Amino acid sequence: MQQLEIENGGAEAFLAKTGLARHTYYTMVRGIGNPTIRTIERIASSLNMSVFELLGFDVADARRALKKSGVNYDELMSAITKKNRADRALARQTRSRKLPS
Template sequence: MSPVRKPQAIDHSVLSEMLAARLQQLEIENGGTERFQRKLGLARGTYYTIVRGRGNPTFRTIERIASSLNMSVFELLGFNDTDARRALNKSGIDYDELVSAIEKKNQAERGLARQTRSRKLPY
């Protein structure tokens, strides 16, 4: 007889619960589960894990979700840009400069990825 695996305790976090609640809200606004899940481009299992608040998505995954919805991560989590600007300003960081730097970095990485894909590897 094979050993029975005990279910592991799930660590819920405020962030994962906020993300789950927000995704559930956006799911309703965007025409239901199947349509919304396809829009996000996530695997079904990944989506359901996150939307139930059980997952621990990487920040990159959260950024991809926000990007596919044409939102910032702040907006995805229910904050507006004013909140983000104020929070960053307290740390001496200019929101617009940060957004611009991130966009430049993303463009450079996409360009590099396109170049890499277009090169044929010798056999």
């Protein structure tokens, strides 16, 4: 996480880009708590990475591991991408409804 923070312009820029709360980020960096899969997906998506890449897996290794379980990597990544787009669209709609008129 700290390396990603550096690569993305420091803590403030990283937090703004990922949408993480400061407390959540520092909890993760210190290894105190476990992030939810939703948090991991959000970080990966905001950094244009797959969850596998974020967690340090080589894509080829992830493909092989998933194939052993009968899961197609490309189909899984497509489904995650669609889900993330839908989540972002829903979040935008929710925010726009909360804005004062």
